[in-house]
Amino acid sequence: ADRIAEDIMIPIPTIYSHSTLREAASLLIESSSPILAVLSTADELVGVITGWDITRATATGTPDSQPIQKIMTSEVISARPSDNVLEMIRKLEHYEISAMPVVEKGRAKGLISSDLLARRTLMRL
Amino acid sequence: ADRIAEDIMIPIPTIYSHSTLREAASLLIESSSPILAVLSTADELVGVITGWDITRATATGTPDSQPIQKIMTSEVISARPSDNVLEMIRKLEHYEISAMPVVEKGRAKGLISSDLLARRTLMRL
C-alpha cells in the first residue's frame, strides 16, 4: 500500500552547494520541482533550496552568480523512508513547508510534498 | 458557515504593473503571501505574480529593475465570492496552481489558497 514515504516519494533534483543562484533557479524551473536537495562534493545532503529562497535573494538584490551555500536552508526538515502519511502531513504543517527530502544515512532518496500527500488522503473529491 | 470564497478568503497584497521584479519579490517576502494581485493604474486586476515567476525571471537572467508587466501571468484564474469549497479545490487542482484571487467586477477582493481550503476539509487530522 502507499502508506509510507518510501512508497509515495518522487525523485528529488540535486545541485551542488557551490552552484550559483541562477543555476538553482534554472533547475527548479526545468524540473518543475518544489524543492532541490543541495549536496556537498561528497554527495551528502547539506541543505535545501526552494522558490522562496530565490525570491528572497531577488528581494535583497543578490547577484545571480552567488553560490547557493549562503542562500539555501541548511537546517533540513526531512522524512525517513518508513514515515507514514499522517506523520508527514503533521510535519509539513508544523514547519509550514510544502515539501521535504526523504533521507537515509545522510543521503536524499526522494521528496515528499503536500500535493502528493493530499492525493493520498483527499483522492477524487 | 465557512463554505464560500467570501467567508474563507484572506487579504491579497497588490502591486502596480509598472513596479519592478525586485519590488514584487520584496512584497512576496514581506507579506508571506503565495500570490500578488497586479493592478493597472485604474486599480483593475490585470495579472498575478508568484515566486515561480520570480524564479523563472532569475533563471533567465532578467534584471531586477524589469517592470513586472512582462513577468506576471495576465490570464488570471480566479474565484467568485460565491464559489464553494469543492469548486475551488477542483479549480486549483485542474490548473495546478496553489492560490487564486477572489474577483468581483474586475477587482481583487482577497485570495484563496490550497492551504486555506485544506484546513476546511482536513481539519485537525
Ligand SMILES: C[S@@+](CC[C@H](N)C(=O)[O-])C[C@H]1O[C@@H](n2cnc3c(N)ncnc32)[C@H](O)[C@@H]1O
Ligand atoms: C518557511 S517556507 C514558507 C514558504 C511556503 N509556505 C513553503 O511551503 O515553502 C520557506 C522557507 O522554508 C525553507 N524550507 C522549505 N522546505 C524545507 C525543508 N524541507 N527543510 C528545511 N527548510 C525548508 C525554504 O528553504 C525557505 O527558506
Ligand SMILES: C[S@@+](CC[C@H](N)C(=O)[O-])C[C@H]1O[C@@H](n2cnc3c(N)ncnc32)[C@H](O)[C@@H]1O
Ligand atoms: C503553473 S504554477 C506551478 C507552480 C506551483 N505548482 C504553484 O502552485 O504555483 C506557476 C505559474 O502559474 C501562475 N499562476 C499561479 N496562480 C495563478 C492564478 N491564480 N492565475 C493565473 N496564473 C497563476 C504563476 O504566475 C506562475 O507563472
